[in-house]
Amino acid sequence: MTPALLTPILDWLDLAGIALFALSGAVLAARLRQTFVTMAFFALVTGVGGGTLRDLLIGAPVFWITDAWVAAVCLGTALIAWFTPVRWWEGKGFAYADGAGLAAYAVLGSAKALAYGVPPVPAALMGVITGCVGGIIRDVLAGRPSIIMSPELYVTPAALTSALCVGGMPTARALELPVEAAWALAFACGFLLRAAAIRWEWALPSYGGPNPSGH
Numbered sequence: 001m002t003p004a005l006l007t008p009i010l011d012w013l014d015l016a017g018i019a020l021f022a023l024s025g026a027v028l029a030a031r032l033r034q035t036f037v038t039m040a041f042f043a044l045v046t047g048v049g050g051g052t053l054r055d056l057l058i059g060a061p062v063f064w065i066t067d068a069w070v071a072a073v074c075l076g077t078a079l080i081a082w083f084t085p086v087r088w089w090e091g092k093g094f095a096y097a098d099g100a101g102l103a104a105y106a107v108l109g110s111a112k113a114l115a116y117g118v119p120p121v122p123a124a125l126m127g128v129i130t131g132c133v134g135g136i137i138r139d140v141l142a143g144r145p146s147i148i149m150s151p152e153l154y155v156t157p158a159a160l161t162s163a164l165c166v167g168g169m170p171t172a173r174a175l176e177l178p179v180e181a182a183w184a185l186a187f188a189c190g191f192l193l194r195a196a197a198i199r200w201e202w203a204l205p206s207y208g209g210p211n212p213s214g215h
Contacts, residue, residue, distance in 0.1 A: 014063075014108050015073055017131075020101030022047030022074040025138045026081035027089045032142060040078040042138060047074045049134035054109050054126045058116045092198055099157065099194035103187045106131040106161035111169070111183065120166045127162025128155060151204045153197035161190025 025046025029039040048064045055062045064070035081089070109130025113123035132148065132155055139146040147154045168182030196202060 017101045017105035018047040018070055019073050019077055020097050021134045022077040024098055026078045028142055030081050030086050036082050040075055043074045043078040046134045046138040049137040050130040053133050054130045058113050058118050060116055095198045096195055100191055102131045102158055103161045103190035106158040106190055107165050107183050107187050110162040110165040124162040124166045128158045131158040151206050153202050157190045157194035160193055161186045164189055
């Protein structure tokens with residue numbers, strides 16, 4: 001039996017995360033001067049990649065197979081990328097939007113895993129997988145180094161979001177607060193950490209000493 005999980009808030013988080021990640025895939029294909037078919041494919045695999053792997057791991061129906069809106073959102077973002085100049089999507093503004101999608105997907109992934117009876121630590125990892133795997137697939141297809149291969153804070157904000165979501169939901173229930181409060185706090189903290197990393201170029205130290213960029 002499928003758990004009763006998705007509320008209107010998580011529905012919107014889901015679609016927002018899909019749209020933002022799909023757009024990042026479509027824009028990358030545009031930068032590589034690919035066809036619309038390739039652009040739509042990049043949008044789809046980037047938008048659903050993390051959620052697909054999560055659902056397979058937790059034994060849930062793959063979400064975009066049963067929800068017609070998902071493919072439509074991915075196709076719509078590909079159309080937006082096709083008919084707009086690439087320069088519109090350059091700069092830090094788009095990186096902030098991607099950070100919002102990362103945090104939204106981390107909340108959704110960890111909350112859904114908990115709803116399917118996954119223990120807390122693996123549930124938090126499902127949040128990280130949901131937020132990061134689509135971008136990894138996108139980068140592999142494009143033949144470029146993935147962001148997870150750099151010291152830039154990207155997986156860390158997803159991990160923070162997921163941990164706060166997993167820890168915050170039972171705390172919210174114990175305090176008789178709506179679980180939406182835990183989701184909102186987790187999303188805000190993860191997004192703020194990612195935004196700070198973008199703004200001030202925060203990075204983790206690399207093995208063997210400072211990373212080459214000196215961060």
